[in-house]
Amino acid sequence: MPELPEVEYTARQLRDHIIGATIGEALVFWQRTIGHPDLPDFLAEIAGRRIEGVRRRGKFLVLDLSGDLILTIHRRMTGNLLLLPPGWEVDTSLQQSDPIAWNIKGPSFMEQGRDDKEKGYDASRTYNSELLYCRVCYNLADGRRLLFTDPRKFGRIELWPCERELEALEGLGPEPLSDEFTVEGLTRALAGRKGAIKQVLLAQEVIAGLGNIYADEALFYASIHPLRRANSLTRSEIELLHKGIVSVLTLGIEHGGTSFSEYRDLWGEAGDNYNHVRVYHQQGQPCVRCGIPIERIIVGQRSTHFCPNCQKLIQV
Ligand SMILES: [Zn+2]
Numbered sequence: 001m002p003e004l005p006e007v008e009y010t011a012r013q014l015r016d017h018i019i020g021a022t023i024g025e026a027l028v029f030w031q032r033t034i035g036h037p038d039l040p041d042f043l044a045e046i047a048g049r050r051i052e053g054v055r056r057r058g059k060f061l062v063l064d065l066s067g068d069l070i071l072t073i074h075r076r077m078t079g080n081l082l083l084l085p086p087g088w089e090v091d092t093s094l095q096q097s098d099p100i101a102w103n104i105k106g107p108s109f110m111e112q113g114r115d116d117k118e119k120g121y122d123a124s125r126t127y128n129s130e131l132l133y134c135r136v137c138y139n140l141a142d143g144r145r146l147l148f149t150d151p152r153k154f155g156r157i158e159l160w161p162c163e164r165e166l167e168a169l170e171g172l173g174p175e176p177l178s179d180e181f182t183v184e185g186l187t188r189a190l191a192g193r194k195g196a197i198k199q200v201l202l203a204q205e206v207i208a209g210l211g212n213i214y215a216d217e218a219l220f221y222a223s224i225h226p227l228r229r230a231n232s233l234t235r236s237e238i239e240l241l242h243k244g245i246v247s248v249l250t251l252g253i254e255h256g257g258t259s260f261s262e263y264r265d266l267w268g269e270a271g272d273n274y275n276h277v278r279v280y281h282q283q284g285q286p287c288v289r290c291g292i293p294i295e296r297i298i299v300g301q302r303s304t305h306f307c308p309n310c311q312k313l314i315q316v
Contacts, residue, residue, distance in 0.1 A: 004209030005252030
């Protein structure tokens with residue numbers, strides 16, 4: 001699942017390429033991807049809007065549109081954004097010929113004027129398999145297409161008036177890479193919570209944007225066992241955890257995000273951060289600090305990775 005670094009990296013790429021572009025129209029291939037408003041209103045409202053800004057809030061990507069609207073995109077498990085240059089055509093013939101396959105794969109995209117057989121051209125090699133599973137396609141007025149691809153179909157896109165932004169993004173805690181994320185604030189947030197620290201870190205109202213990968217990495221950074229009761233952390237442990245959260249998220253962005261599974265950037269490229277993780281999915285591998293094999297346990301139904309030696313379970 002894309003977390004803060006992956007969404008931030010995409011936001012930065014989008015900012016460099018689509019500010020000022022106008023959305024001619026949106027094509028929606030999987031109706032339930034649109035969470036608000038109803039599909040006919042969504043299609044009518046979004047047509048002709050200029051993209052004026054690109055932001056991130058937690059794991060949400062937020063596009064500021066002309067006419068005081070915001071478009072929020074939550075990628076959930078497998079959602080990605082992909083920007084196609086002009087000259088790509090969309091083929092929706094599968095919808096008629098094989099509706100079952102259509103519901104899984106969606107349309108296909110091909111570059112206009114290319115003779116596939118003659119040149120041995122394979123579109124999937126250029127843009128990976130991400131060209132499949134397109135749920136929403138924004139046709140930009142300049143001929144480019146911004147695709148929202150999502151194999152698992154859990155991603156949601158919503159269109160809201162600016163003044164309802166708080167409602168659209170409700171329940172989000174402080175941004176961990178901003179000044180509002182402080183040791184004092186984190187201490188207060190953890191004080192009332194008896195749950196395992198790993199689970200508490202995943203609660204978006206505690207810290208916006210943290211997910212499974214970076215929570216495991218931050219706990220390793222701070223040498224805290226994932227099952228420690230959140231309200232049992234000492235002042236120095238919270239300080240270290242705060243530092244760890246900022247550190248692993250910052251590095252994640254610098255490495256272009258973690259592509260453990262589906263995450264791809266705007267050009268369909270994998271991020272590099274998986275080559276830099278210390279514990280996430282490293283079970284059985286020697287700990288980089290002490291050499292003891294990393295272990296995997298389940299905490300709150302999420303797989304959790306830690307070093308049993310560096311992150312001892314002590315309850316204080
Ligand atoms: Zn260790």
